[in-house]
Amino acid sequence: MTGVPSANGGELLRVEGLVKHFPIKAGVFKHTVGYVRAVDGVDLTIRERETLGVVGESGCGKTTLGRTILKLLEPTAGGIVFEGRDLASLSRRQMRPVRRDLQMVFQDPYASLNPRMTVREIVAEPLRIHRLYRSGGGRRRVEELLQLVGLSPEHANRFPHEFSGGQRQRIGVARALALEPRLIVLDEPVSALDVSIQAQVVNLLDQLQDELGLTYLFIAHDLSVVRHVSDRVAVMYLGKVVEVGTREQIYEAPMHPYTQALLSAAPIESPRWRGRRARIVLEGDVPSPADPPSGCRFRTRCWKAQEICAQEEPLLIPRAGGEHPVACHFAEISRPLALAEQATPAGAGDNVPPATSV
Amino acid sequence: MASATHSIPRSAGSVPEPVLSIRDLTVEFDTEDGVVRAVTGVGYDLHPGEVLGVVGESGCGKSVSMLSVLGLIPMPPGRIVSGEAVFRGEDLLKLPESRLRRIRGGPMAMIFQDPLTSLNPVLTIGDQISEAIDVHHPGSSDAATRKRAVELLRLVGVPSAEQRYTQYPHELSGGMRQRAMIAMAIANDPTVLVADEPTTALDVTIQAQIIEVLKAAQRETHAAIVLITHDLGLIAELADRVVVMYAGRVVEIGDVFSIFDSPRHPYTAGLLRSLARLDADVDRLEPIAGQPPSLIAPPPGCAFHPRCALSQSRAACRTDVPELRALGSEGGHRSACHFAEELTAAAQPVRGSS
Numbered sequence: 037m038t039g040v041p042s043a044n045g046g047e048l049l050r051v052e053g054l055v056k057h058f059p060i061k062a063g064v065f066k067h068t069v070g071y072v073r074a075v076d077g078v079d080l081t082i083r084e085r086e087t088l089g090v091v092g093e094s095g096c097g098k099t100t101l102g103r104t105i106l107k108l109l110e111p112t113a114g115g116i117v118f119e120g121r122d123l124a125s126l127s128r129r130q131m132r133p134v135r136r137d138l139q140m141v142f143q144d145p146y147a148s149l150n151p152r153m154t155v156r157e158i159v160a161e162p163l164r165i166h167r168l169y170r171s172g173g174g175r176r177r178v179e180e181l182l183q184l185v186g187l188s189p190e191h192a193n194r195f196p197h198e199f200s201g202g203q204r205q206r207i208g209v210a211r212a213l214a215l216e217p218r219l220i221v222l223d224e225p226v227s228a229l230d231v232s233i234q235a236q237v238v239n240l241l242d243q244l245q246d247e248l249g250l251t252y253l254f255i256a257h258d259l260s261v262v263r264h265v266s267d268r269v270a271v272m273y274l275g276k277v278v279e280v281g282t283r284e285q286i287y288e289a290p291m292h293p294y295t296q297a298l299l300s301a302a303p304i305e306s307p308r309w310r311g312r313r314a315r316i317v318l319e320g321d322v323p324s325p326a327d328p329p330s331g332c333r334f335r336t337r338c339w340k341a342q343e344i345c346a347q348e349e350p351l352l353i354p355r356a357g358g359e360h361p362v363a364c365h366f367a368e369i370s371r372p373l374a375l376a377e378q379a380t381p382a383g384a385g386d387n388v389p390p391a392t393s394v
Numbered sequence: 395m396a397s398a399t400h401s402i403p404r405s406a407g408s409v410p411e412p413v414l415s416i417r418d419l420t421v422e423f424d425t426e427d428g429v430v431r432a433v434t435g436v437g438y439d440l441h442p443g444e445v446l447g448v449v450g451e452s453g454c455g456k457s458v459s460m461l462s463v464l465g466l467i468p469m470p471p472g473r474i475v476s477g478e479a480v481f482r483g484e485d486l487l488k489l490p491e492s493r494l495r496r497i498r499g500g501p502m503a504m505i506f507q508d509p510l511t512s513l514n515p516v517l518t519i520g521d522q523i524s525e526a527i528d529v530h531h532p533g534s535s536d537a538a539t540r541k542r543a544v545e546l547l548r549l550v551g552v553p554s555a556e557q558r559y560t561q562y563p564h565e566l567s568g569g570m571r572q573r574a575m576i577a578m579a580i581a582n583d584p585t586v587l588v589a590d591e592p593t594t595a596l597d598v599t600i601q602a603q604i605i606e607v608l609k610a611a612q613r614e615t616h617a618a619i620v621l622i623t624h625d626l627g628l629i630a631e632l633a634d635r636v637v638v639m640y641a642g643r644v645v646e647i648g649d650v651f652s653i654f655d656s657p658r659h660p661y662t663a664g665l666l667r668s669l670a671r672l673d674a675d676v677d678r679l680e681p682i683a684g685q686p687p688s689l690i691a692p693p694p695g696c697a698f699h700p701r702c703a704l705s706q707s708r709a710a711c712r713t714d715v716p717e718l719r720a721l722g723s724e725g726g727h728r729s730a731c732h733f734a735e736e737l738t739a740a741a742q743p744v745r746g747s748s
Contacts, residue, residue, distance in 0.1 A: 093598060094597055200685050203685075231665060232665060232681060232682040232686075234668070234681075235668035235669075235670075235681035235682075238670070259672055260669065263671070264671075264675075264676060265670075287672075297599060298598055299672070301598050301599050302602075303625065303631045304627055304630065304672050304673050305627045305654075306654055307631070307650045307651055308654075308655075310630075317602050317606055318599045318602070318603075322597075337599075373673050
């Protein structure tokens, strides 16, 4: 996961104008009265053997994006191109062989494992569904998978409740690996785990990626974990990608005001930063995805917003001399993770973020 | 020179009496699987106006210790086996419920993780804040109470406070609900404010708002804050001193800089090394091996020894429970490790700082 992105392979999966709307039903006859625009026009490329991190706050659409890419949710519009084929138009039956290549690990290791199945049954299930259990090595294959994720073969006959959160997440990873996928969508894979256990699972994922040549789409709200695992990072806000770039571009020289606000607001695990960091405290809450603001969706909370932001939706393109795409009319580099020489005074001037010293 | 914080001679002048002093607190719960020793021999002081961070992973006893002091654990199955918690010269653990009720929400107030379950869904925000004021100021007029409640909502940054006063909790966003709960907590000028995971359920940008509100609340009330959290980032940002808990015990106490820069317990050091960092690229995380122990049958000796990189199964770690002891030169820094002196300053990369 720490490889240089350009050294990675070519494109593995491409998402074009992906849209997923959920109807809002009301009344006795369940008329559709509107749509939640969970994912509203997303373009992304995932390259072979890389980790693409997707960050954003709750309701930004990152989980829906992951599920729609795997067609666990039917896309409303747009394309999902995997190895040259558009998955969006495939039927369930046509999707079946493709699913071997695309797997998922879920956030909650308590809810995502069937409590009535043994670990052996859980890990073997994808093999059985794809009629590969016998030919794939049967019991031996399951034991091999358990060892691969750091569990012992003796664990195979136990039930999920006998395991801790970290061990359950390992079982979920073993299940995802059973069909030897190319791409794994990891949806908040460590956020339900204690800090000391998170590192164990992160390192396991890292090692598996190296050994098996996996590609990850890593969805999380924890900016520190995403920095650690990702080669590239996409930042989402209200159903759109607002900025995408390499880890260095996003963390060291972000250009979108929202990315800058996120990075400046997240607590840093060292007291040395106190009073030496300009913090942007955004006002208000995220607007409803059922009725997003016109133009730029971030404008209602943005200190840079001008008339054009309400009128014209900013395209996700390289801007202001930067190299990575950013969807802001007034994009410019800032360094929220560089130590400030002096604490920035609050509310100074028009185009200065409302920074307060920490 | 000075050993443990609480034993610094008062002639030093700068260290006032603690506002809350917990000693030797032990709490058990009866469960189907056996007796869970949730808290064992916990003791710490809270000084006036400070932010004391209590940090540890789930099940370490960080919440239970404070909830027992406030009389908020269900008994049974809970049971306070021993200990005292002295607040204003009285032992809270010996007070009858009627007296405790006058203290909670008054001089000792609480902020919980999930404002949606901690607020009453059938009362308006305003009614709930007014009720909090009324309980502790029975004489005040309705108009005065209402005025004070709206004032409090403004103080915690609730826009159009007059209007919000008449709304129900479900009509507010998570961040607004947390603000309302903070308003309620500071309604009676508490001297102690207990904040249990106050930002955990919130998004990053809302977290940042609530951190600012907590700071404002402290400026307003000068309350001492007990900040209970698993989030080391929040601790690094807000706490003056830190209590680290593991398996129901306090394993380390110190000022926030000592804890982060030179932790003297292998658990604290391991926790810091296992963190991904927002401000730096870390090549490989160093997890703590193994799992947290069962509190029904904890390991003998030091509960951390099976996971400890420093112990290497030395006999003392396996047989003797290490005492929380003062470490020579560092004022107030205490560690419950037999071999604390062997820990060199932890390599915590702090980029750009000298």
